[in-house]
Amino acid sequence: MPYKFKSRATADLIMLDANGRKLLEIIGKSPDEVHGIITVEQIPAAIVALEAAAAEDAARRAQPQDEAQEDAVPANQDGVALGQRIVPFVDMLRRSAADGKEVTW
Template sequence: MLITFKSRADGDVIMFGNVGRQMLAILGKDPQDAKGIVTQEQLPAAIAALRTAIEQDKTDNPPPPEADNWGRDAVDQQVQREREQNVSFARRAAPLLTMLEYARRDNTHVTWES
């Protein structure tokens, strides 16, 4: 299942269901709703909540330390592969945060549907 966020202020943001539902919960919306709206009045609180969740995730899940190029062993190579494959919460949330900020700037709303 996919969840599509829409706003006249930005292009659509499409997320897999589990990630989209997580975002909706952070925004204070019922993740089980098939569609809904973040109104202009709700945007400041939604933006603040998403920013807080991003910062908390960065604190809880710091990136692994950088491996130097000298004598990389199998462990260093594995850490590098994991770093390259991992998509952080902050990266997943960034397009939605941008959409919310643009919607606030343009005095419009954000809708979603699944």
């Protein structure tokens, strides 16, 4: 099920299930709920959590691979980094906070 994030401050943001679930888990929301809300008061903490998770992901990707994993796909080449995935969502959160509007899904 894709996630459709809405705010009165921005256009809608649609994410595929796996990506939406991961972002909701990072900010401490239950991805199993059909509908939810990120209040204006919760937005700053959500942004901090997302940016910390992205920094952790970037650090993990920058670490050299073990010799046992040489044949595996390197972590820094396994697709889109979390730091890239959070950009539109963090932008939505920032704009929503600036306008005093909550984000729902």
